[in-house]
Amino acid sequence: MAGARKASKTGAANATTADLVAVLVAVTDGEPKIMTIANASALPSGPFEFAHRSLQTGLRAWVEAQTGHPLGYVEQLYTFADRGRAGDAKSPHSISISYLGLTREDKVGQGFEAHWSGWYEYFPWEDHRAGLPAALAKTLASRLRAWSKSADTASLQRERWQRVAITFGLDEREWNEELVLQRYELLYEAGLLPEAVRDGASAAVVIPGRPMSGDHRRILATGIARLRAKIKYRPVVFELMPAEFTLLQLQRTVEALAGRLVHKQNFRRLIEQQQLVEETGAIAADTVGRPAKLFRFRHGVLAERAVVGTKLPLSRT
Amino acid sequence: MAGARKASKTGAANATTADLVAVLVAVTDGEPKIMTIANASALPSGPFEFAHRSLQTGLRAWVEAQTGHPLGYVEQLYTFADRGRAGDAKSPHSISISYLGLTREDKVGQGFEAHWSGWYEYFPWEDHRAGLPAALAKTLASRLRAWSKSADTASLQRERWQRVAITFGLDEREWNEELVLQRYELLYEAGLLPEAVRDGASAAVVIPGRPMSGDHRRILATGIARLRAKIKYRPVVFELMPAEFTLLQLQRTVEALAGRLVHKQNFRRLIEQQQLVEETGAIAADTVGRPAKLFRFRHGVLAERAVVGTKLPLSRT
DNA sequence: TGGCTTATACTTATCCTGAGCATAACCGAT
């Protein structure tokens, strides 16, 4: 290794600061929420310090200090450097290491300026459960078309529109709920977000959706995308559920995260055939309609199976 | 945000150094290779510096400086802090940000101490294409069983063995090629790797497989795992292929990465039905047996489709 | 009791996957 570093002008001059940022998610009454601070304009975060034994313990310390909420399930999201965007070429590099955490919502304790905010406040265009509100759909499409048209050459214009159509599911294309980050970045590039204007884009019209400080809305987009992808192949939804739940509650949680509706009967079949849950024997109270059986997550599956599916035609011989 | 930091004891004392590490992969003649330096004992790496405009440009600069090889396709892998393992509680935190890169192998230029090493040298137990060599299989199983038995209580022993059986596909379980990192970590925990002994494990017997300095073998495991997962749902294999190739060459590359054999006819069907490739019209020369058609990657797919499949029973209404 | 709501069971057509058989096209040795 020593040899590997020869070309480096090493020294304290290259020190950086590393920030830990948390996207902490819960779902309550069919609405996905994220833990926010600073008047709902930022995610819980803080610098990685000496005292922290690891990145995760550092993150846990910050989240607890800022929100009073202990972290349960956590996974790393992405790491990025903040310069270029901030524009200050002389400041030391700053790195953000982001994490996704899953819990159940509970009261925010006294003395904390934290609270739970609905994530669709920040990404109204991501909620397709009831179809996109006509007004928003119209605004989006027209602004994006205008942006496409503002390219210099005809071929660039076509290129831009194709990208728009794919990421937003326009022109007969399917909506793909996982492209959260791509949509955010496209909107940023098109100058349609307050963050873009803040960072120096020519002040165009801006689109509905609450901004956040720094790169936090981008980090949130990364977290939503990861979660939407992950619920499809790992049983992580259950981190967001109470100990006992009905299949409809489970379905509503999934729909809240995915931003789309699922087919009820087929959803049940999927859950049951994978043996992810077991009946508790109890029946849900306080419901309209026929009462539903209560289920609990079969924690055994975590031990029994490692992953689900392959997409390669493996050979058995 | 300012308010969010109140609890912090800020100051230069919390500076860290960030290292960029590359897992640069190529496949030649059906063998996966990685770019190594320092006598094949380390991955290309170097500190993130002032001069670097972004993490990726920093990485590219280091890899080119150390190996002469330009980076093509790159994606971020994982970020981790090095302390605890290194044990030095007083040194400033050091963070490693790792990346996966894909290319085609070519000559390493004069004056570079870099070269391409087969990745199965570091992970002999990961190559299941010809079935695991009987000797290695026997060694592994017996050492792991011994480790399981060395737990204190009977229930802990069972727990350990269940973990072993799942990650290594023992006791009638299926081998899962994606669990590269889990297997590495289990072997580390069991004290069966030179790295574990180096880091202070009681010096037990050690298992075949070349170690690397620092956390580099762990990073490599992360890279292999990511790549094995990714080839199943994104057309990244083509980054490793020449411009024109036969379907068998493509298959051999996939098999090399996955460490398993695939069913030939079904593999072709899969590739063709997804319309990932198109015929060039040419025919492969210099072959035994019936000559094969040459294909090229249809770059169009990247634009046409964003992702492949969902696992949710989406509703159409 | 009828109407509303949600739960749950089944059916049907289609598509995807794993596995294998059969044939085609080339080479080299006899």
Add this chain to the structure above:
DNA sequence: ATCGGTTATGCTCAGGATAAGTATAAGCCA
């Protein structure tokens, strides 16, 4: 020219998974 070896390529077939919808059950309330 033919046979055997080798790889390429086409095709079939059964079983399982999926998408979509129909039908029935079991509560509540007016």
